[in-house]
Amino acid sequence: MILPLSAIWGGGVTDYRAGNAQRFDGVFDYDAPNLPSTGFFTAAGEFSILLDINPVLGATSWLLDYGRWGGAAVSNQRGLSIVLLATGEIAFRLRDEILQRTYFDTVETLNTGVPNIVIITKTAGMAAGDFTVYINGVESTKTSIISDATNDIDISSTPNSRIGARYNGSEFDGKMKQFEIIDRVATAGEIADASANFSFRGAGIAHNSGDYQLAIDFDKVTGQDPTTYTDTPAYTITGVGGTTFETYL
């Protein structure tokens, strides 16, 4: 017999995978949040990003393009990108305000067609060693490392942020249930709890804790735009391409 999650966890634990998630079609869909151009990802600052996604692997897609990533000219790349490679690795790409780079890929992969938790933490600094990626609760090994960046990220010259695509394509195919950023490095215990419970809220980090930089509510119905949660920083998120929402599980 398969027990409901509420029975396993007890009635006091919320299932953060309940309800709808945004279904990106991999061709036309992305979300455009009006994130600030400066001060959002700083060299001195810390962060932890959590994504709960159910991807359809097979093509490289952008989970986040903060800045304007791409084009044939490398000098056109700006900001911070979290990329899901065709075979499931996470590729992290960062260019600071003086175009220095920090790049790496994970060795471990996400699984296709099932929910996956990705957590990326950053300590003070911009070198590759300041970032750690956890896939489904397990720290991933980095490969293909470039580690030159030292400065803040400033995208004021190329203001463009997208969730689920880069500025000129590479749209995400699959469902997105959580996109959370807190402004500190989550502890080992919090990473374990957030991975097991599918949200930083599942690690006891409440929306009104003051820790959140971004927390998006994807439990919507088709045609609506996602919103940021109450008690977290308010941003306008515009779903482009006709938003579709489906049950996550």
Add this chain to the structure above:
Amino acid sequence: MEYTYILAPHTAHNYAVVLQAVAGFPDLISNRQVGRATPKSALDVLDDESGLLVAESNEQYIYVKADTAELEQSGLLAYVQDYQLFNIDNQPKSTFWLNVQ
């Protein structure tokens, strides 16, 4: 709301009837939901992240994401030649570059 994806050769005729349908049914296709598509080839030139830089094929197609209910009301498909229909789960991503920039 449900969407239907239409792949059709990029001919003057098909382009004209899609334009006409969009003009007559403003809710048929939202912003950015019409793109060019081209067949994939092993000889395509790709960027570092496997995105398309230059397609080997010269064949051009139109790829449209249409509101299914509006599509039926518009009667567009009676006029589009040699089209194929897809849904969100079976799009021809393995054989075509869709929504080429």
